[in-house]
Amino acid sequence: MKFEVENTMIDFNIQYGNGKKLSIQIDSVGFITVKAPKDNSKEMIISAIESNGKWILEKLEEIRKARELPQAREYHAHGKFLYMGKERPLHELINCSDVNEEVLKKRLKKFYMARCKEIVEKRIKIYQKQLKVKPKIIEIVESKVKWGSCSSDRKITFNFRLAMAPIEVIDYVIIHELCHITHMNHDRSFWRRVGSVMPDYKEKEEYLARHSHSMLL
Template sequence: MNIIINNESIHCHVEYSKRKKVAIQLDPNGLLTVKVPNGTSDEDITRFVQRNSKPILDYLHKLAERQPLPETRTYAEAEDTFMYLGKEQPLQSLISVEDADEEELRVRLKKFYFTSCKKIILERMQPYMQQLKVKPKSVDIVESTTRWGSCSYDKKLTFNYRLAMAPIEVIDYVIVHELCHLLHMNHDRSFWRKVGGLMPDYKDKEEYLARYGRYMSL
């Protein structure tokens, strides 16, 4: 789930168990895990995280300072590379670079990611829909700085176009995550059990997004 702290959207993984108290864990990659008793509501989790916002933000900011910033994109035809399905690809292998200045190349590349993301999502989600016996009302690709995907109460799914930059198994995780929300809107124990049933190593995928998501940009 995503929690807003001082105008920053922080992604956190929620673990439900028979424990009696809430605990917070931050790993070296910046992944926030909130361990809570069974039945804890999203509202209570949000309040707890916000009450402990200072040490969380201090840790994440120090971690960010130690990580190199992404290089500024130049959109040079023969020099710059961009992530696609988890691998760096030359610009000209993704889009046509003829008769285009830097701004036009940026527009073409974003359009490529939107189109590719929609195609990949629709293809990859089919077997998971069959396994879960669910069907979303609609699937849209959007631009977002805070979410990789979302599911509304009227069963509409959205996915961040930047997912096309991630490895296919990470894309699959976000698809599974959002499809499972069609069955369980909250991040309760039943939700994570359903996600884990289809993808036992889902935490590895969350770690990838937490660690490399900032580099998946145009």
């Protein structure tokens, strides 16, 4: 959802749960999540965002300034890396014992390649049934410019860095590329098809646009 606070438009996601109190969380890359009780209306949530507007804007400004500074990846056991949308210490992802930085980089890339393949192969089965299409070949690749691609011969590729994204964002890229099997262009028919499976796909696009800089090795 979007809401204007002090002439600034902010984006946030809502997660409904069994908790009794509403909370606002902002992660290290500025992604805002409102966790709300199931019986909270959107009006109540927007009111909470508005009343916390100053704090939200201050926090986002802190994150923006931090992002302007060059940040080298820390390849040691407690260095932080994204996996499935959350920052994890490196030792939770790979074996960090008795190796140098170069070996850690190779191990981490191999980890992401394997996890991305595993996730995509599982999730794509769900959406190819819904869309009634089936890719001929699925590959996990390294790319600096594309999250996924689909060729006219039904070969679909996915960027291994997708393993760093939340599952719903990975799902969006899968749906996007599957829809290209029947609609090779980004025309109205294509977007209608994407929207028929994932109505809030624009939020997922925005996530990738905002956070791609942090989804790097």
